[in-house]
Amino acid sequence: MAITRHQTREKAFQTLFALAGNPEADMSTLYDNVLEDVILEQKDGIDVLPTYLETLVSGVLAHKADLEIKISQYLADGWTFARLAQSDRIILEIAFFELNYVDQEIVPAKVAVNEALNLAKTFSDERSRKFINGVLDKALN
Structure with missing residues (x-):
């Protein structure tokens, strides 16, 4: 079974969170670590990284x-992007x-928002x- 879009977003979050803590980390190693519990599609016997994970x-x-600029314009007065919790920033x-x-035909706005809230729950x-x-x-209104 292929990795779902929801699982892909979770793995993207984990990868970006790890990179925030270690910007010099090797991407290949990060992907291997976050995908260790996922059965990936293979091509010629080699695991294929999910395309949407790379896209995100x-x-x-x-x-x-x-x-950062786009997000900052929707923050309450007195709040800055840097002041946000790392997990909230990445979500x-x-x-x-x-x-x-x-x-938006691939990922409608409603889906993007719902998935962000699911990431926040997790x-x-x-x-x-x-x-x-x-x-x-x-942002939507």
Whole structure:
């Protein structure tokens, strides 16, 4: 069974979180570590990295500065992007990347928001989930 989009987002979160702690980490090693519990498709006997995982991780990294600007405009007065918890930042970066750089026919806005809230349930707490929901709600309206 192929890895689901939800699992792919979880693995992207884990990869980006690990990179935030160690920006010099080897990407191949990070991918191996986060995907160790996943059965991957193979081509010629070699595991194939899920395409959407690469899209999310490389996309968030390539657009990091722009994503920070986009997210910052929806934060409450007195809050800065740097002040956010690392997990909340990464969840918002993934969501804003999907909202701004992925074709809405592939990932509708509603799906991107729902997936961000699911990531918050898994990797954050209830307060952060509500915060993330509020930021994404402002961004969509």
